[in-house]
Amino acid sequence: MASTNFSVRMDSEIKKQCETLYGELGMNLTTAINVFLRQSLRVGGFPFEVRLDQPNKETIAAMLEAERIAKDPSIKHYSDVEEALRELKR
Secondary structure: OOOOOOOOOOOHHHHHHHHHHHHHOOOOHHHHHHHHHHHHHHHOOOOOOOOOOOOOHHHHHHHHHHHHHHHOOOOOOOOOHHHHHHHHHO
């Protein structure tokens, strides 16, 4: 197998942390990168889920309910938390 070199720019602190992590696993950063690349080829993409963080269904439902409540003139609104707490203590 022929080998080649390539350069990667990365944050120096991330590099240091990864070198420590992979060192604890018994490998250097080059080996870890090769493992990542081989796994990528094996699975046909990233070897882990890559996604944007999006709220789950329950959170989306709660956000929509909060919007509805905020716009509903028949629901009592409070100017601050203290006012709401005073109302609860009645």
